[in-house]
Amino acid sequence: MLNAIDKQVLKEVADLEGIPKGAYNIRKNGKLLGREVSANINIETNEKGNGIIIDIKPGTVNESVHIPVILSQAGLHDTVYNTFIVGEGSDVTIIAGCGIHCGGKESEGHSGIHEFQIKADAKVKYVEKHIAIGDGTGRRILNPTTKVFMAENAQMEMELTQLGGVDEAKRFNEAHIGAGSVLLITERVMTDGDQVAESRNEIELVGTDSKTNIVSRSVIKGNSTQDFYVNLTALAKSYGHIECDAIIMDNGSNQTIPALRALHPDAEMTHEASIGKIANDQLMKLMTLGLDYDAAVNRIIQGFLR
Amino acid sequence: MLNAIDKQVLKEVADLEGIPKGAYNIRKNGKLLGREVSANINIETNEKGNGIIIDIKPGTVNESVHIPVILSQAGLHDTVYNTFIVGEGSDVTIIAGCGIHCGGKESEGHSGIHEFQIKADAKVKYVEKHIAIGDGTGRRILNPTTKVFMAENAQMEMELTQLGGVDEAKRFNEAHIGAGSVLLITERVMTDGDQVAESRNEIELVGTDSKTNIVSRSVIKGNSTQDFYVNLTALAKSYGHIECDAIIMDNGSNQTIPALRALHPDAEMTHEASIGKIANDQLMKLMTLGLDYDAAVNRIIQGFLR
Known part of the structure; x- marks a missing residue:
């Protein structure tokens, strides 16, 4: 069922050697390649047939769902609408991600629109990795959207990673955080060549004592450009922190x-940003330890993106 | 020539007891109240008659110019266009500022549009204070604009202060910073009641090794709101830092x-922001030292705005 390219892509986007354990849904070139449900996690195609509904029973703990997407068909632009219903008190890991293998001149693209309904006291770890590989010259385009609705006392950790090969990426994250809930977002993006990546984030601290921490780490090589926007709005006694760090290499921009909107008198918001080249003293230190220039740069970038 | 209200206003906006030393131009209710030039600093009315041109000779050092504005006429909305030409290698202090005394029901407003042409190696300290006093109920409106054009290796320090009584303020600062030049902006704004203050800043790091440091300190009492925007664009090897801190009291918002636009690969930009109430432990510390709650709050705010 999986060919060599599929296996390579799955390994890259989901760290999978073949078919995953537990519930999964593998989509390839716009079609279902394989699906498995578990006693607590149901997956079914939605009414319109343009996506899946992942329904996680209340109280489901220590389970995972894999929903990787493989794209290897020249000219295909695939859009999918997935809905995640994460039941009360559950504690699950969702591993998504899209891998493009491009072998020709035509562009290939995937837009995954993911909606999360996270019920009270639920805990979700969402891992999403995007890569593109292959010798083709066609543009590889990934436009992910996530919409998160968190009830009370829920936790969500989002790890969003795009480490190479993607020519165009337009991310959009939207979140509404209920009372006592916590949303952590970590985005890591590395671009090179003429790649362009944009990330827009609309985050609302809606409930009392809601919290968010948004971390963006960008490495910008070649002539690539990365733009990062956050609109963080506090409508309640709440706490929000944004941290944006970008390393510019070569000719990147x-x-x-960030926009911090404290619309409630008990809102607390902080922000830190740092944009620039790798510090020379950091490089020197590693080089005096015996690394050559490229290895030292590489070491610093790896640490920065970890 | 100065009545009691004039003297009170001059004291508040320019720390002056009567007529200043050195060059000055005092404007009252849209008209010239007094002017003095010096050997090195010329002041004349511009061609259109809607403002003044302050021409500072190259090499002028340790001199100051006072250009306060007094507004005490109900219903008057005064707009003035002033141009400052700061000659090469000079080192001067410019003290501007507008004081409104409002005694009636009608609104009063002043819009000072100030353009600075700062020549190579010049050094300018620009102090601008805005206040409004008086028992009247009319709205007091101040909309200052500053446009700064800095040649090479110049320095400018701007201290912009609005500590009370102004109902509406729309500030716009624009700056273009040449090679080796440094611009420091410190803005301190305290609002209360239903006051509204907005500050928009468009700062361009144009020349190699240009630098800027932009500090905003806001204290937001009552139902007042303050919005702070910076658009910092780096077009060269340059360094920019923005620091925005806001203390929200009562029901303020x-x-x-900030927008950090690193459009040159050797740009280095950093930003820090912090918005929130006064930290409880800070208050507690002062209160255990014998201050009551209000005195402790006041002490913290004074320190924050210093």
Whole structure:
């Protein structure tokens, strides 16, 4: 069922050697390649047939769902609408991600629109990795959207990673955080060549004592550009922190535009940003330890993106 | 020539007891109240008659110019266009500022549009204070604009202060910073009641090794709102730092929206923001030292705005 390219892609986006354990849904070139449900996690195609509904029973703990997407068909632009219903008090890991293998001149693209309904006291770890590989010259395009609705006392940790090969990425994250809930977002993006990546984030601290921490780490090589926007709005007694760090290499450029909107008198918001080249003293230190220039740069970038 | 109200206003906006030393131009209710030039600093009315040109000779050092504005006429909305030409290698202090005394029901407003042409190696300290006093109920409106054009290796320090009584303020600062030049902006704004203050800043790091440091300190009392925008664009090897801190009291609200645009690979930009109430432990410390609650709050705010 999986060919060599599929296996390579799955390994890259989901760290999978073949078919995953537990519930999964593998989509390839716009079609279902394989699906498995578990006693607590149901997966079914939605009414419109343009996506899946992942329904996680209340109280499901220590289970995972894999929903990787493989794209290897020249000219295909695939859009999928997935809904995740994470039941009360559950504690699950969701591993998504899209791998493009491009072998020709035509562009290939995937837009995954993911909606999360996270019920009270639920805990979700969401891991999403995007890569593109292959010798083709066609543009590889990934436009992910996530919409998160968190009830009370829920926790969500989002790890969003795009480490190479993607020519165009337009991310959009939207979140509404209920009372006592916590949302952590960590985005890591590395671009090179003429790649362009944009990330827009609309985050609302809606409930009392809601919290968020948004971390963006960008490495910008070649002539690539990365733009990062956050619109963080506090409508309640709440706490929000944004941290945006970008390393510019070669001829890269970056725009970092956070908006902190404290619309409630008990809102507390902080932000830190740092954009620039790798510090020379950091490089020197590693080089005096015996690394050559490229190895030292590489070591610093690996640490920065970890 | 100065009545009691004039003297009170001059004291508040320019720390002056009567007529200043050195060059000055005092404007009252849209008209010239007094002017003095010096050997090195010329002041004349511009061609259109809607402002003044302050021409500072190259090499002028340790001199100051006072250009306060007094507004005490109900219903008057005064707009003035002033141009400052700061000659090469000079080192001067410019003290501007507008004081409104409002005694009636009608609104009063002043819009000072100030353009600075700062020549190579010049050094300028620009101090601008805005206040409004008086028992009247009319709205007091101040909309200052500053446009700064800095040649090479110049320095400018701007201290912009609005500590009370102003109902509406829309500030716009624009700056273009040449090679080796440094611009420091410190803005301190305290609002109360239903006051509204907005500050928009468009700062361009144009020349190699240009630098800027932009500090905003906001205290937001009552139902007042303050919004702070910076658009910092780096077009060269340059360094920019933005620091925005806001203390929210009572029912105040704040939006802080910095944009860091690193459009040159050797740009280095950093930002820090912090919005929130006064930390409880800070208050406690002062109160255990014998201050009551209000005195402790006041002490913290004074320190924050210093």
